[in-house]
Structures are given as C-alpha cells and as structure tokens.
Amino acid sequence: xxxxxELTNDVLKDMHRCMVQIRRFEETAGKLMEDGKIPGALxxxxxxxxxxxxxxxxxxxxxxxxxxxxxxxxxxxxxxxFDRMFAELFGKATGYCKGKGGSMHxxxxxxxxxxxxxxxxxxxPIATGAAFSNKFRKTDNVACCFFGDGxxxxxxxxxxxxxxxLFKLPVVFVCENNGFGEYTSQAxxxxxxxxxxxxxxYGMPGVIVDGMDAVAVFEGAREAIARARAGDGPxxxxxxxxxxxxxxGVRGMGLSYRSDEEVEFWKKRDPIDQFEAKLRxxxxxxxxxxxxxxxxxxxxxxxxxxxxxESPMPDPSTITEDVYA
Amino acid sequence: MTETLYIQAIxxxxxxxxxxxxxxxxxxxxxxxxxxxxxxxRKLYDRFGADRVIDTPISExxxxxxxxxxAMEGMRPVVEIQFADFVTxxxxxxxxxAAKMHFMTRGATHVPLVVRMPYGVNVSGEGYxxxxxxxxxxxxxxxxxxxxxxxxxMPSSPADALGLLKSAIRDENPVMFFEQKGLYYTSRAExxxxxxxxxxxxxxxxxxxxxxxxxxxxxxxxQAIAVAEKLDADGISLEIVDPRTLVPLDRExxxxxxxxxxxxxxxxxxxATAGFGAEISAVIxxxxxxxxxxxxxxxxxxxxxxxxxxxxxxxxxTQGRIEAAVRxxx
Ligand SMILES: Cc1ncc(C[n+]2csc(CCOP(=O)(O)OP(=O)(O)O)c2C)c(N)n1
Numbered sequence: 328x329x330x331x332x333e334l335t336n337d338v339l340k341d342m343h344r345c346m347v348q349i350r351r352f353e354e355t356a357g358k359l360m361e362d363g364k365i366p367g368a369l370x371x372x373x374x375x376x377x378x379x380x381x382x383x384x385x386x387x388x389x390x391x392x393x394x395x396x397x398x399x400x401x402x403x404x405x406x407x408x409f410d411r412m413f414a415e416l417f418g419k420a421t422g423y424c425k426g427k428g429g430s431m432h433x434x435x436x437x438x439x440x441x442x443x444x445x446x447x448x449x450x451x452p453i454a455t456g457a458a459f460s461n462k463f464r465k466t467d468n469v470a471c472c473f474f475g476d477g478x479x480x481x482x483x484x485x486x487x488x489x490x491x492x493l494f495k496l497p498v499v500f501v502c503e504n505n506g507f508g509e510y511t512s513q514a515x516x517x518x519x520x521x522x523x524x525x526x527x528x529y530g531m532p533g534v535i536v537d538g539m540d541a542v543a544v545f546e547g548a549r550e551a552i553a554r555a556r557a558g559d560g561p562x563x564x565x566x567x568x569x570x571x572x573x574x575x576g577v578r579g580m581g582l583s584y585r586s587d588e589e590v591e592f593w594k595k596r597d598p599i600d601q602f603e604a605k606l607r608x609x610x611x612x613x614x615x616x617x618x619x620x621x622x623x624x625x626x627x628x629x630x631x632x633x634x635x636x637e638s639p640m641p642d643p644s645t646i647t648e649d650v651y652a
Numbered sequence: 653m654t655e656t657l658y659i660q661a662i663x664x665x666x667x668x669x670x671x672x673x674x675x676x677x678x679x680x681x682x683x684x685x686x687x688x689x690x691x692x693x694r695k696l697y698d699r700f701g702a703d704r705v706i707d708t709p710i711s712e713x714x715x716x717x718x719x720x721x722x723a724m725e726g727m728r729p730v731v732e733i734q735f736a737d738f739v740t741x742x743x744x745x746x747x748x749x750a751a752k753m754h755f756m757t758r759g760a761t762h763v764p765l766v767v768r769m770p771y772g773v774n775v776s777g778e779g780y781x782x783x784x785x786x787x788x789x790x791x792x793x794x795x796x797x798x799x800x801x802x803x804x805x806m807p808s809s810p811a812d813a814l815g816l817l818k819s820a821i822r823d824e825n826p827v828m829f830f831e832q833k834g835l836y837y838t839s840r841a842e843x844x845x846x847x848x849x850x851x852x853x854x855x856x857x858x859x860x861x862x863x864x865x866x867x868x869x870x871x872x873x874x875q876a877i878a879v880a881e882k883l884d885a886d887g888i889s890l891e892i893v894d895p896r897t898l899v900p901l902d903r904e905x906x907x908x909x910x911x912x913x914x915x916x917x918x919x920x921x922x923x924a925t926a927g928f929g930a931e932i933s934a935v936i937x938x939x940x941x942x943x944x945x946x947x948x949x950x951x952x953x954x955x956x957x958x959x960x961x962x963x964x965x966x967x968x969x970t971q972g973r974i975e976a977a978v979r980x981x982x
Contacts, residue, residue, distance in 0.1 A: 366783035366961040418783075418961030429785045429960030445787025446738065447710050480709035481741070508710050510686040516709040584686065643966050650956045 357577035372400035374571035377598035381544025393450030398443030409631030448481025458498035477508020538566030665817035680732030716742035736771035751801030785960030808873035815850030855902035861891035914945035
C-alpha cells in the first residue's frame with residue numbers, strides 16, 4: 328500500500344524552498360534572456376509557484392508528469408537541477424537534453440518529467456498513456472499533467488480525459504488557470520468560469536483550489552493523487568492562479584491586454600509572500616531561516632549559471648545524432 | 653512604388669480584400685485585439701470589427717474546421733495558424749474535408765479558404781521567437797503538396813506576399829499560404845502602386861543568368877540571389893527561379909530556364925527527403941533530361957527536427973552550401 332504525504336513542518340519547509348527555487352530560477356533566466364544569453368522564448372512561471380510545489384510534494388521520481396511551454400517550475404519541483412537546466416536553456420551539451428530541447432522542450436526521464444511541450448494541449452494524452460502503463464504494470468505510480476486554461480480548449484485534452492475516466496487511469500489533470508491564453512482572457516476564450524465544471528462531462532471529480540496557496544494545492548492534490556493511486560481513477564484539479572509576467576519574457580506591467588490594477592491585485596496574493604507570512608506566524612520558520620533559504624538558493628543559482636556558461640556547445644558533428652533510437 | 657515590409661504587405665492584402673468583399677473574414681488566435689502574434693492582422697479589428705475579425709480559443713481543429721464550414725456556405729475565411737507547426741492539430745480538417753469537398757460533392761459545394769501559416773527558421777536573428785526549436789520552426793509545405801485539392805503558395809518578397817495573398821483569397825479552392833517568419837521584418841522592398849495581383853500557378857524568374865538555374869522557395873530566394881551576386885565576380889551566372897506557387901506548379905518556367913542553363917540546383921528550407929525539391933527534381937528529370945549537362949543538386953535542411961538555439965544554423969541550407977553545389981556542377 329502507498330503512503331500519503333502529510334503536511335508536516337518539514338514538508339512545509341520543502342514547499343517553501345521549492346517555491347523560492349522556482350522564483351529565483353525564473354527571474355535569473357528572464358534576465359539572461361534579456362541579455363541575449365538564452366535563445367528562443369521563455370515562458371516564465373512566476374506567480375504560479377504554489378501549484379508545482381503543492382502537487383509535486385506528493386510525487387516521487389517514479390511518478391510521471393507532463394508539462395507545458397511554461398515548464399521550468401514543474402521540472403524544478405520534480406527535482407530538476409539548476410546546472411543542467413540552465414545548460415539546456417543556453418543550448419549547451421551538458422543540458423538535460425544535450426541542448427536539443429531548449430526551454431520549451433526540456434525533460435528528464437530519470438525524474439519522471441516526460442517533457443515540456445511546444446504544442447498547447449500536447450501533454451494530457453502523454454500523461455494518460457503513462458498512467459495506462461502504471462496500471463498495466465500494476466505499480467501505484469501516478470501521472471500528473473499540467474495544462475493551462477487556454478489548453479483546456481484543445482481537443483487533445485477532452486479526448487485524453489474521457490479515456491482516462493473510462494479506463495479509470497491513475498492520472499491527475501492539473502489545470503493551471505491563470506486567466507489567460509496568451510493575450511486572450513478566459514472570458515474571451517470559453518463560456519465557463521470554472522474549467523473544473525467540465526470534469527462532470529468526462530466522468531471524474533472536479534475540484535477547485537486556490538492556486539496562490541501552496542497548502543490548498545497540497546490538500547487538493549493529496550486527495551486527487553490518493554484517489555488515483557488507489558485505482559479509483561482521474562481527477563480534474565483546477566488551481567486558480569495568475570502569471571505575474573507577460574506571456575513571454577519578463578515584462579509585467581503596462582500590457583495592453585490586462586490592467587496594471589489587475590496585476591497589482593494578484594501580486595498582493597503572491598504565493599511566496601503569503602506562505603512566508605504563515606510560516607512566521609505559526610513559528611515554523613523564523614525570518615533568519617527564511618533568509619538563509621534565499622541565500623542558499625542564490626548561491627546554487629550563481630554556480631549553476633557559471634556551469635552553464637562554461638559548458639561547451641554541442642559538437643557540430645553530433646547534431647544529427649538522436650533522430651532515431 | 654512604396655517601400656514595404658513583408659509583414660506590411662500581408663496586412664495590406666488583408667485590408668484590401670476585406671474592404672473589397674464583405675464575406676472575407678479573419679479568424680485565429682489573438683488576431684483581433686492583439687493584431688496577431690507577429691502583427692500581420694494589425695488594425696483589422698479596429699476597421700472591420702468583431703464580426704469579421706475573430707479571436708478564437710486555442711482549438712485549431714475547431715476553428716479551422718469551422719472556417720471550412722463557413723467557406724462551404726459562401727463566406728471567405730482567412731485562418732491564421734499562429735505557427736505553421738500547429739497546423740498538425742487541424743490537419744484532418746484540411747486534408748480530409750477541405751481538400752476533398754469539391755471532388756466528393758462533384759462540385760455541389762467548394763471551400764474558398766485561405767490558411768496563413770508563419771513557417772521556418774528565423775535565421776535573421778531579428779523578430780519574435782528566434783531559435784525557438786523543434787515545435788516552432790518547421791517548414792511543412794510539402795505535407796500539403798501531397799494532398800490533391802489543396803493549393804500551396806510560398807511568397808518570397810513583399811510584392812509577392814501582397815499579390816499572392818489577394819489572389820489566394822479570391823481563389824475558389826483551399827489555399828495553404830506559407831509566410832516565412834524570418835522575412836516578416838527583414839524583407840523590405842518596393843511594391844507596385846494600385847491593385848497588385850499575382851496569379852497562382854505562375855513562377856517568376858527573379859534574376860536572369862546563363863550557367864546554372866537555382867530554383868529557390870521562400871527565404872531561400874534571397875539567399876540564392878546573394879550567392880548569385882557573389883558569383884558574378886567569378887564570372888558565374890546564376891538564373892534564379894522562384895516557383896511562388898508549389899501547387900499548381902509552373903513547370904514551364906522551370907523547364908525553360910533549365911533548357912537554357914543545362915544545370916539545376918534546388919534549395920528549400922524543409923529537409924531534403926521527400927521535400928518539394930524532390931518533386932521539382934522529378935519534373936526536370938522527366939521533362940528536361942535531355943537538356944541537363946550535369947546532375948541535379950538539392951540544397952535543403954538536414955533530415956532531422958529543427959534544433960533550438962544557434963545549433964540550427966548547422967542544419968540549414970546556407971549560401972555557402974548553395975555556392976558549393978553550383979561550383980560542383982560547373
Ligand atoms: C497547438 C498550439 N496552438 C497555439 C500555440 C501558441 N501558444 C503557446 S502558449 C499559448 C497560450 C497557452 O495558454 P494556457 O494553456 O492557458 O497556458 P499559459 O500560457 O497561460 O500558461 C498559445 C496560444 C501553441 N504553442 N500550440
């Protein structure tokens with residue numbers, strides 16, 4: 328039988344550390360992109376850290392996840408290491424995918440991270456297949472797929488969710504509803520307010536949690552994941568959240584498709600600030616201990632960026648490798 | 653004559669055709685309020701309103717399929733697929749429905765649809781999404797060339813972008829319209845004043861020459877012209893032919909040029925294997941074999957996914973590779 332992770336102080340501290348890691352990684356990556364050191368497009372996860380941290384608190388390396396174009400946070404929470412992640416973003420040979428994935432296609436099978444995805448809606452069928460393999464092999468592993476409110480309009484999600492419910496697969500569909508698909512607000516892309524409403528149509532429970540509150544995500548995920556592990560089938564877990572930066576890159580304010588007031592409103596609900604306030608209030612972490620986390624993370628990031636910068640580019644003669652198995 | 657960017661030419665074509673025909677509508681992700689991810693549909697929303705410039709959910713199969721239904725009812729939808737790569741999600745609608753509808757209904761209905769797709773690698777290093785990797789950089793034109801019933805267009809200059817898009821919108825068939833996204837903000841040239849239409853199915857000799865014919869598509873046309881200018885100094889004269897429309901293909905212009913030069917190099921951004929160059933090569937081999945003084949050469953991307961970042965350069969057809977192919981034939 329599997330064990331359910333309980334909300335101990337250690338787990339809370341781990342979740343805090345995870346959120347800080349994601350935040351600092353993303354801010355650093357954003358800066359490096361602006362400096363021209365990272366090619367391509369970066370979709371940053373800042374503002375949404377509570378979701379990856381809260382869900383992944385329940386997962387081991389053997390559990391699988393599928394991610395999105397906004398995937399760095401998912402990989403970090405799944406145990407991804409900064410040095411190989413930055414190296415991948417830089418396109419270096421030492422990256423998780425030898426530089427052949429880049430930001431939007433980063434993955435690591437050893438950590439059960441089956442991939443970020445450049446195609447919106449690409450993940451849910453893959454997670455469904457991974458969950459099928461878990462059932463087939465009679466493990467109690469769970470697959471979690473992350474997708475946005477925008478992605479919830481792709482047919483691939485509906486097809487996967489229907490099958491997952493039909494076959495009672497151990498998969499959790501985690502909707503990161505940040506209110507936008509690119510520059511289109513949710514009100515302009517679907518006639519519903521809660522993506523979780525669709526769960527009923529798929530034949531699975533739909534649960535809504537505050538995606539800015541890591542504890543709420545943790546609790547929601549605990550139940551969904553336990554249900555999946557127990558063989559009772561999938562859940563659609565909708566986390567209400569907000570991205571603090573633009574769809575791509577680091578700009579946060581002065582955007583044409585959303586008001587600065589709206590951004591300010593959500594920033595007041597910063598998942599890390601809120602979480603730290605609680606940790607202090609409940610005497611789980613003192614200010615000095617919190618600061619120590621930031622210092623450690625900063626040092627780790629600095630070392631990782633240096634590693635990535637000093638790493639070699641892929642040898643041109645290896646470029647055509649890996650097309651076939 | 654007005655100096656115009658490639659992207660402005662696209663935008664102008666949309667404005668002019670929407671002005672001319674109230675049945676023309678534009679539909680796709682962020683095409684309305686945002687004016688398109690690359691900016692191709694800017695100001696259309698302000699001018700023509702929400703009924704004719706329509707933001708959609710991220711549902712490519714749904715909105716492309718819906719556009720086919722609109723077209724069957726006599727509207728003239730222009731779909732924007734944000735990146736050509738994403739058209740796979742809607743491929744069934746295009747190949748199963750749009751391509752075959754006129755044939756299957758024996759002409760009782762047809763599908764006057766345009767699907768605009770930014771494709772290719774943004775090698776210029778300018779503009780949005782440079783080096784974004786395998787899901788945002790492909791050149792998938794040949795996938796469509798194999799589906800009878802679809803037309804396939806690839807403009808290489810602002811004037812062609814304008815004239816071909818206007819013709820595509822007026823065409824009675826589904827037209828796959830491939831816009832090279834690296835050209836959007838780097839290709840600037842004069843376009844004729846007044847109404848400018850370029851008929852589908854007509855190639856253009858972009859530069860006359862006598863030693864080798866280079867048949868180039870999309871962004872490779874500019875690359876080939878640069879090579880031609882360089883080789884002039886060595887007394888090597890290149891004729892550059894841009895098919896402009898892949899389906900239907902203007903075989904005559906290609907064969908006439910090859911008959912003159914006796915040598916052919918074909919260059920495109922898609923991988924070589926089963927790329928459109930294979931079709932051009934077959935046409936020359938079948939109908940112009942007697943004119944050939946040397947084997948046909950293809951200069952294309954390597955047969956592999958498009959890698960992210962700067963690694964992509966090593967996989968692309970380059971001026972250096974075109975030049976080498978030309979020299980090999982002489
Ligand atoms: C099939 C497909 N269509 C369109 C895109 C372009 N695109 C990339 S991210 C995005 C918005 C996704 O919105 P959502 O799923 O809500 O995730 P978020 O970006 O908000 O995290 C779009 C339209 C794509 N990558 N793939």
